[in-house]
Amino acid sequence: MLVRAFIPAHITAFFFPRFHEDPLKAGSLGAGVNLDRGTNVFVVTEKGVKRHIRVAFNGKPVKKSTARISYSVAEEIIPPEFRGNVEIWQYFDFPNGHGFGNSAGGALGTALALAYAFKNKTLLQASQVAHKHEVINGGGLGDVIAQLHGGIEMRVKAGCPGIGIVDNIFFEDYRVLAIPFGRLSTKEILKGDIIRKIEVNGKQALERLKKKPTPENMMYLAREFAESTGLMEGELLEIARELDRVLRLPSSMVMLGKSIFALLREDEVSGVKEVLSDLSIEKYAICGIYNSRPEVGRWTG
Amino acid sequence: MLVRAFIPAHITAFFFPRFHEDPLKAGSLGAGVNLDRGTNVFVVTEKGVKRHIRVAFNGKPVKKSTARISYSVAEEIIPPEFRGNVEIWQYFDFPNGHGFGNSAGGALGTALALAYAFKNKTLLQASQVAHKHEVINGGGLGDVIAQLHGGIEMRVKAGCPGIGIVDNIFFEDYRVLAIPFGRLSTKEILKGDIIRKIEVNGKQALERLKKKPTPENMMYLAREFAESTGLMEGELLEIARELDRVLRLPSSMVMLGKSIFALLREDEVSGVKEVLSDLSIEKYAICGIYNSRPEVGRWTG
Numbered sequence: 001m002l003v004r005a006f007i008p009a010h011i012t013a014f015f016f017p018r019f020h021e022d023p024l025k026a027g028s029l030g031a032g033v034n035l036d037r038g039t040n041v042f043v044v045t046e047k048g049v050k051r052h053i054r055v056a057f058n059g060k061p062v063k064k065s066t067a068r069i070s071y072s073v074a075e076e077i078i079p080p081e082f083r084g085n086v087e088i089w090q091y092f093d094f095p096n097g098h099g100f101g102n103s104a105g106g107a108l109g110t111a112l113a114l115a116y117a118f119k120n121k122t123l124l125q126a127s128q129v130a131h132k133h134e135v136i137n138g139g140g141l142g143d144v145i146a147q148l149h150g151g152i153e154m155r156v157k158a159g160c161p162g163i164g165i166v167d168n169i170f171f172e173d174y175r176v177l178a179i180p181f182g183r184l185s186t187k188e189i190l191k192g193d194i195i196r197k198i199e200v201n202g203k204q205a206l207e208r209l210k211k212k213p214t215p216e217n218m219m220y221l222a223r224e225f226a227e228s229t230g231l232m233e234g235e236l237l238e239i240a241r242e243l244d245r246v247l248r249l250p251s252s253m254v255m256l257g258k259s260i261f262a263l264l265r266e267d268e269v270s271g272v273k274e275v276l277s278d279l280s281i282e283k284y285a286i287c288g289i290y291n292s293r294p295e296v297g298r299w300t301g
Numbered sequence: 302m303l304v305r306a307f308i309p310a311h312i313t314a315f316f317f318p319r320f321h322e323d324p325l326k327a328g329s330l331g332a333g334v335n336l337d338r339g340t341n342v343f344v345v346t347e348k349g350v351k352r353h354i355r356v357a358f359n360g361k362p363v364k365k366s367t368a369r370i371s372y373s374v375a376e377e378i379i380p381p382e383f384r385g386n387v388e389i390w391q392y393f394d395f396p397n398g399h400g401f402g403n404s405a406g407g408a409l410g411t412a413l414a415l416a417y418a419f420k421n422k423t424l425l426q427a428s429q430v431a432h433k434h435e436v437i438n439g440g441g442l443g444d445v446i447a448q449l450h451g452g453i454e455m456r457v458k459a460g461c462p463g464i465g466i467v468d469n470i471f472f473e474d475y476r477v478l479a480i481p482f483g484r485l486s487t488k489e490i491l492k493g494d495i496i497r498k499i500e501v502n503g504k505q506a507l508e509r510l511k512k513k514p515t516p517e518n519m520m521y522l523a524r525e526f527a528e529s530t531g532l533m534e535g536e537l538l539e540i541a542r543e544l545d546r547v548l549r550l551p552s553s554m555v556m557l558g559k560s561i562f563a564l565l566r567e568d569e570v571s572g573v574k575e576v577l578s579d580l581s582i583e584k585y586a587i588c589g590i591y592n593s594r595p596e597v598g599r600w601t602g
Contacts, residue, residue, distance in 0.1 A: 116471045122455065122514045123469035154423065162457075162466055168424035170417045172599065213423045292593050298473065 008290035009038035010101035013222035016202030018158035027158030028142030039105030048084035097183035099257020104143030131160035182258035246271035310339035311402035314523035317503030319459035328459030329443030340406030349385035398484035400558020405444030432461035483559035547572035
């Protein structure tokens, strides 16, 4: 049986973490946007005599130590009595570690595709397994639940799906510019001094977005958060300022990656492409907003 | 501006109510299925000098007393300072009062279309307004939150969207047979002696579905609930037994309408049509399962 799950890439606009000893209650609050590109997970199950699980990233098989989260999710969802081969092929549209939620995309895609294949867990039960291993292994705090809801999302209560609460903001006609420049270690930032600023400014931004829940307000708050916390600086800030010259809404930094994103209308696309060309930036994507739950189903090609 | 919202028809398979003086905490627990037919709501907004709201059902304008829920939802979502005309056109694929969630479909469709038009409330905020007026006016307890999630749903915590919790069960290839026979007063049944049985048997059914969350199990539990509570009897039960002869899974009663539903595979469709023809039943629908959130967007025709 071949099952495919599509999980949108998720960009966090602003956030603050909620740590908790119970990983199901840990999470993050804030806001962000889900893209119509992201992670495709294909799961092949075949009965046999021995239980054997394999994971591959972008077509290349990876060791357990490299795909710890996906292996843990698979072990927990595949029924203990199952014997046979399970292959989990994960394909990512964005580079790893750049803030597009690949880790959660792989975890959630694996969980949903396996739950669909084995029909043994519900949507929330499977998503909770993905969330738990993401948190335990430091993959992320809020991506799984955000990706499960799609759209432009606002995390108003922290925790796994079924405990945390995600709201959605109505939007119209926006496209998303996404420019991945480099990796950033979420773990290190969450350990550093900057965490205090993230907590105070993230909380403020969320309160202000709740009062005026629009995509435009989210972008103003995102940029203010990115600059006021000191996370967005140097080259990233310079590029954002160049982009702002041709955009109606401020661009901002992807939390947490060395990446930039912006919401734009169709009539802003050509101006953006010119600026990027002038800056010799070639790797970027202009995507749609993915406004649904993840897709899961039998794959017939 | 013309905005359209599609809200799936929702069939409850089994349930038990949770009354609460706060309508946002009232709701129902249980399970059910959302159909790819249901309620289409078209909202037209036009600025003017006077505030004027009109509601129409299936093309016919209706009085405030007939569409109390929709008018209340509209008054709460349209910004107080708005002046002009707002027309709310609701079209129903199933007859009213037969257990297909038309009331909640109209309320939620109105709420989402208006929130989209005015961009002043989030998805959860708008849905809560729909839930609240449904509960206050006795329209229903669990339809709004079930319709918001789509698919085959399991309400595991009662309340409005953002408070209640809905889980989804994975399914494959099922279609839904829906036969509306007549009206049934939810209010009267919830006041009667039968309520005690509904509470005990509904709770048991939910516990058993949580342990084995499959569409097949839901149908066995639905039928057991329908018969053991005494809700399904007489002609309805006779027709269900006729249908069962050509179905793999038991058919059951729509809660709460004088209506029957069943899950079936493509290869069961012709047998079902024969039985219905033998029984001289002409009004029925064979639909798909609607497995997404409601659709909301600008309508361009």
